[in-house]
Amino acid sequence: MRIAISTGGGDAPGLNAVIRAAVLTAVNRGWEVIGVKRGFAGLLGEDEVIPLTRESVRGIGHLGGTILRASNRGNPFCYPRKQPDGSYVAVDRSDELMENAQRLGIEAVITIGGDGSLEIARQLCHKGMRVIGVPKTIDNDVSGTVTTFGFDTAVNTAIEAIDKLHTTAESHDRVIVMEVMGRDAGFIALHSGVAGTADVILLPEIPYDIGKVCEKILARDAAGRHFSIVVVAEGAYPKGGEVHLIGESLPGQAKRVGGVAELIAREIQAVTGKETRSLVLGHLQRGGMPTGYDRLLATRFGGAAVRAVADEKWGHMVALQTPHIVTVPIDDVLKEKKRVDVAHDLVQTAREIGISFGD
Amino acid sequence: MRIAISTGGGDAPGLNAVIRAAVLTAVNRGWEVIGVKRGFAGLLGEDEVIPLTRESVRGIGHLGGTILRASNRGNPFCYPRKQPDGSYVAVDRSDELMENAQRLGIEAVITIGGDGSLEIARQLCHKGMRVIGVPKTIDNDVSGTVTTFGFDTAVNTAIEAIDKLHTTAESHDRVIVMEVMGRDAGFIALHSGVAGTADVILLPEIPYDIGKVCEKILARDAAGRHFSIVVVAEGAYPKGGEVHLIGESLPGQAKRVGGVAELIAREIQAVTGKETRSLVLGHLQRGGMPTGYDRLLATRFGGAAVRAVADEKWGHMVALQTPHIVTVPIDDVLKEKKRVDVAHDLVQTAREIGISFGD
């Protein structure tokens, strides 16, 4: 058996652990493994394919990044082709990809990626490619799995930052607004905010009222707690119909990271009169060595993906349904993004211990 | 409503986060909270009870240890009383405890502890005390819950140690045997060993054959990998009927920490001729700031315990059954300890990527 592994989309701590586990599991079965560089670009002649052996994955299990490089563009169904005038048009190169895969003798593909990559996987599957998906999202917004690797690391990075901001906020009587990743789902903000004992947490799932946010801050002030920590997901937006400017401008500014924190910080300072600062964690959340949790989950996903190939679960994605790794149809997964369940006990407990969601 | 909180047994990162969440949740309901120091010793006049207010739990959510102190002895049904000759006899002081609790106006008790404390809780419950349990175990060996707080921190501490040992083992062509906690259950060894990419993992659930362990080490040597990392749970023992000396002597030596690693290291050195070192992580696994995962789980447990009081779930323990916090009867929990399921996909994947369990 000859299989290929590809990774799509952004970086996530644990990618190398998935690759390592999949390669070792496959090689120990006597299979051959090919690594496709930069999403599917390696299968379109725009980057390379490399053999993945026991040696290739030595000592990478605890490293961040990915030995296969990440990719932000390689959708073969909609591939950017430069025109003579310098502009780009999207072309369908999926047939070319299928041919190249066949020519290389690739019998199955394990593709590690988020919603975008899984959608590509689904379409390739319908074209006849034998694909197994492995979910990858820092934001934890892929359906069908309790969580994905990279999320725990991102949450711990955010918590560490909140811990650091706490001492300086308290020493200086300041409000600090920290922005974390999460365009559509507020899991990082919720988890890091509760674990870091933030005072206010703003999520895309719970539109906020800036007045309520300031009320909380002023109530703390009145009770002798002259500082506050606000954790905000980048996709948080204000209540009441009117769409948040930052949210609105996102589609056209896909590369912008951050911004909502500064806006909210200004509003808080204007309303409360308290010195307010903002900070955008940005790419720090994608980097670094994966936590134990993420290394384990990534390893389990890698091993399970190879077993799914052996079991011919084409079009399925491996997933955590605690305590087991299962496979679920990618079609089902893509029906909707996972979002924070606002009735979940974590949100309830957060409210009960006094955290405001600005609503 | 006036409730009491007590913690029993050893230290676990996250205890303070449970206490903080329970106190804040209760106080925000208008309840009063009393903290019992050192297990139940505070209710037997051998330590104190203290009021727990919003102020008492300020800024403790991320700290290790417990503001209520830990306890290794306070079983009221079997309490050590010093005799004139200096020896101890066990006496039943449970009636005294019930009276003291009543006198203090305690209407319900949230008790945070492992098997031992939960057994006491069960018995007190049968005497009429209204008790809610919160599971606490570094080893992750309490049934009825997917996991408990403290375990993730202990696993990450062990992984960090393995990461450090890796570079020095590799530089010096050594075998290093690292001993982690786990008398009856090998969860810490299994999780840290896989995440830390150990070469051999020895668990109480899989009796080992030292010959197989050495085979693995020599096979690596032959393949040019001149070092090996062995992670061993303190309760691991050799195959074949004959009980391991260290395991056998445990009951009488309750205070000994570690020992099996050194024994195994000597055997490996004798058989393979390779320079072999051992290291016992010991108390490092109980200390330090809890990870994000543990802070969150502890916070959820604390909030859920107060809700369980409100719901009058006497004799129940809060538990994680992902993704929900539920309550389960303590009677059921105590029927058997949780152990590593040797058919679990994590064990299977570990084997498939080449880790030896010495069997």
Place this chain on the structure above:
Amino acid sequence: MRIAISTGGGDAPGLNAVIRAAVLTAVNRGWEVIGVKRGFAGLLGEDEVIPLTRESVRGIGHLGGTILRASNRGNPFCYPRKQPDGSYVAVDRSDELMENAQRLGIEAVITIGGDGSLEIARQLCHKGMRVIGVPKTIDNDVSGTVTTFGFDTAVNTAIEAIDKLHTTAESHDRVIVMEVMGRDAGFIALHSGVAGTADVILLPEIPYDIGKVCEKILARDAAGRHFSIVVVAEGAYPKGGEVHLIGESLPGQAKRVGGVAELIAREIQAVTGKETRSLVLGHLQRGGMPTGYDRLLATRFGGAAVRAVADEKWGHMVALQTPHIVTVPIDDVLKEKKRVDVAHDLVQTAREIGISFGD
């Protein structure tokens, strides 16, 4: 003897360790210690003074922040007084401060602070107050001492961030520009940049040429290294006479944190065509637990400050002149700020291993 301790200016990891060591040393000599809250505000009736005992400093040696709170305004010679119309005028309240200190029986003051606080100390000294200074600066820009506490922690925080950015920059072929503290002196940028193996480091001491920066990035690209890490001190500015906009606007915008990174990132992207991102570390550098180095230096400073009081070294500052702690006249210290010596072997080695300073 009754002494007071005050801390001025921003937060720095190690402040609590200085306070702890000074208090324990003084108390063990039989002295009394008073803590002045928020710089000198506590001596002007705008905040409080508190007794500092063995108990007050228990368990604070490893914590960030300061139990005496920080202060950004308390200059008694130039104190902001609110006018009926809401505006502020600066008034000289130094006589009032001297009287209050006398009334409280304060015989000497240990003041921990940066240039601003040391200048106040100098002036108070000339008015007759018996003052010992302890240098405090994240930026390491105080003269007369090899280094100060807080700097090593800030450098390690910055390195950890660079380590995280490395994996994601490499995976995505990106340029990442990270901004660190340092308005006048580039020590944090230089030390974290070299230790984190940045490719370009921009300092206030070496005006840069954006063309040279881009040359370096493109040369790496041509050599197959498609990513680059640029570390920039907030006070870095371009070569050639024309003052950098950001630098220029600083005096009027004292509260702005960051900005130069984004500007430089835009220029790099425009010139090189490479996807470029920026990140401002900001307050993360001031927070968190001090490193071992900083805890030790802070402890030594605290002990030495009390000995300087005993030796009546009024108007002196404790300082590290490796391997000894000495005292130096504050007058001398204030003559000029310490800046990076561009002929130092660290800069030379950085150049020799291929790091560009954009010059």
Place this chain on the structure above:
Amino acid sequence: MRIAISTGGGDAPGLNAVIRAAVLTAVNRGWEVIGVKRGFAGLLGEDEVIPLTRESVRGIGHLGGTILRASNRGNPFCYPRKQPDGSYVAVDRSDELMENAQRLGIEAVITIGGDGSLEIARQLCHKGMRVIGVPKTIDNDVSGTVTTFGFDTAVNTAIEAIDKLHTTAESHDRVIVMEVMGRDAGFIALHSGVAGTADVILLPEIPYDIGKVCEKILARDAAGRHFSIVVVAEGAYPKGGEVHLIGESLPGQAKRVGGVAELIAREIQAVTGKETRSLVLGHLQRGGMPTGYDRLLATRFGGAAVRAVADEKWGHMVALQTPHIVTVPIDDVLKEKKRVDVAHDLVQTAREIGISFGD
């Protein structure tokens, strides 16, 4: 110019940063660099020599371990040769080494190592080899330099362990005795003990009286501090002429790590009646990623070593004499080991804040 780099003795965090800086500096001068594996074994045909290029040292600056492997035996003047009967005799293979070096065209050698390796370097120098030394010692016991790389990392590892033990010692009213490296010099114990706020620190430089140690512990107990942390260097021994058993047995047991902590723990428990535990940090101190301080110092040493070659400072060692890197004759360095100066302000401050040295 063709130079060689060799590393001798045990592992130390920062070795790779030295190698990287030396290689890049040399290559950027147009020199060739050869890496000698396992001390000088690579020059005796018992391991290999490898070319070191820009590519060889890519991305290793922040990694622990050494790409040249460590060595515990390769003294060419006293090389172990196996006899037909299995025993070993020491033979002088230095002529063979000189010839091999000449045959490979090696014009100068940078040797990174501790006392042992520097002694070899000195002798090779006298035979005509052109050698530059780079000091390497976790223990900080090499003369002529303020400090060496690896020490700061080891101290921080020890502090982190003390921080973890603190919470659990305090929760359980225990005494914990932690053993750190330091056979002849107690720098790690002193620095980590003060920074970690230990209560007792035992050093080889200050023989201890167990009675004084117990007095301190009991005095704390009486003052309501029912736990104590004792940090002990492995070479600490009791006062009064009689040599410590552990110390005495060291020469014959060169490979034993640890032991004194357990002995002292037993004595403390016997005398004070307090539950006492011991822990040996062991190899954890040698591993892991170097701190910022160590990465910088290592980088500076690497660069300076190449400049010393260019300056033909044969027989010299690079050294830190703050704030400069200088070169000192190896002959002078080897005259005596550096030990803790018991009159240093750090020891004085430690005493003044209440730490006992057991004397």
